Amino acid sequence: MATKQSHEAKREMMLFMQEGLPWQEAACRAGVRTSRSTAYRWFAAYRTQGEDALQDGRHGHPAKVREPILLWLEKQCREAIKFVKPSLNLNYD
DSSP, X not given: OOHHXXXXXXXXXXXXXXXXXXXXXXXXXXXXXXXXXXXHHHHHHHHXXXXXXXXXXXXXXXXXXXXXXXXXXXXHHHHHHHHHOGGGOOOOO
């Protein structure tokens, strides 16, 4: 779900919950898939922070694999590919 769509769907869900609908019904009507605990966490934040609470502040970051582990993993993959299908004659070196 796109960010704008996600924000709007969460907003609708919060409005439905304010009207007294159970969280499952509110989520279903708004098209949001979530758990009970997340629904009530969003709702509590929405009541105290308003629209700002609906912003997803996560930005993520790439996994950090240290060089020794990366080298080991590459070696394991190269070794494993030899046993998958030798007739492919893949050259990954």
